[in-house]
Amino acid sequence: MRVFDSHAHFDDEKFDLDRDDLIQEIHKNGVERIISAGYSLEGSKKAIELANKYDFFYATCGISPNDIDGMKLDDLRKIYNLAKENEKVVAIGEIGLDYYWNKENKEKQKSFFIKQIEIANELNLPIVIHTREAVMDTIDILKHQINCKKYGVFHCCPLNIELVKEALKLGFYISMAGPITFKNSKNAEEIINYVPLDKILIETDSPYLAPEPVRGTRNNSSNLKYIAQKIANVKQMNVEDIENATYNNTCKIFEIK
Template sequence: MLIDTHAHLDSPKFDNDRAEVIARAREAGVDIIVNIGFNRETIPTTMALAEQYPFIYAAVGWHPTDAIDMRLEEDLAWIERLCAHPKVVAIGEIGLDYYWDTSPKEIQHTVFREQIRLAKRLKKPIVIHNRDAHEDVVRLLKEERASEVGGIMHCFSGSWEIAKQCLDMNFYISFGGPVTFKNARVPKEVLAKVPDDRILIETDAPYLTPHPYRGKRNESAYVRFVAEAGAEIKGKTVEEFANLTSLNSRTCLGLAR
């Protein structure tokens, strides 16, 4: 009934109880988890999880904070080879991050552009990381004609004006833990306006834990709290909201119904 479109269950934060965390997600009604591999260390561990569990799928790409470490031709070729794997459903997370000062902007832009071009060649959707870089993310997506593949605006934190531009480019808008926070006015307002057929939900586990567990480690089972918040905002039952976001996830990522 529920699909967590973005998790990092290969994180060391789960090393002591990963199997139990995954079992709790299943018990909570999570049918599918998309785990994200985003650099040289996490891509192999993400692939291992996808091969171990039939209901875990993978997205692979290069995170903007790690852009400076990317061996562009070599790592792009590696990502391209992995995209032939039947469990790899997207390229990501890719994008721009102006909050953490780890990779120069011009390097981030190059890495982002090249991965969009790869996704277009492979006809794979992309998963977008955007932190404090809304205008540049939208500009580069437009310049590279990313609308040809579309994808997911991961844990969307922008305004409705930014969301509209992303929707126009064939992207789904994904909401995580912050939409459950009492003081999170903007994401609630944006979710209320996004068309039903373009909403996704996620955890970003172990990060961005929803209320009532805010401040603790996040896990995929907690995507239910995001669904509950979304259902309330949209005036639907939790089951209705879970079903529509699951259908959207399957459509976006080409997952079997």
């Protein structure tokens, strides 16, 4: 059994009291690798710090659409440099559009998204996409405005079948998180069935989005088993096969040996 948490935020202050102990425990309990996702300049630096501290951690760096306030496009040079100078940065992300939390700066969000895809292309890296209530604009950018050289992943993919279909057509992977286990997520099963196993990643997005049956608690990578189990149930497969396949998919898209 090999388990890869493709997206988590162990730099979060919710882990300040027990971060190192918890990480060791998770690793001992079978989560073999973890990607620490950046979302701001500070967050990207912290993700890289974790990746440098633990050999089983990798990092992404990027500015999320909810962290662009007060930033200029020029500031993205810093993301370029961080990604270029640190070997364990495996992608640019999380980047994208979020009209749920921020409706007032859509044009700025779009320009930061596009610019960071350019950076990923320059560095030959895939991207990790965060998109919320912005399906049409996200797809429009990826389809008509800029090509992603190395494609990437829709992290915590919104459970929207049209988005999933377009994402797969464009060559992206779909990362499934806690919400696929939630009792009120109407179309989770349709989407799990639709996405071929060789395109699925799994993630916790810790400390957020703890899956059922631990929904509402501080999430950590040990809970990945509930997400894998849900996929296994729907696809009528063994949970070990889901864990192995998603582990291999994660290594493949992020070019981790």
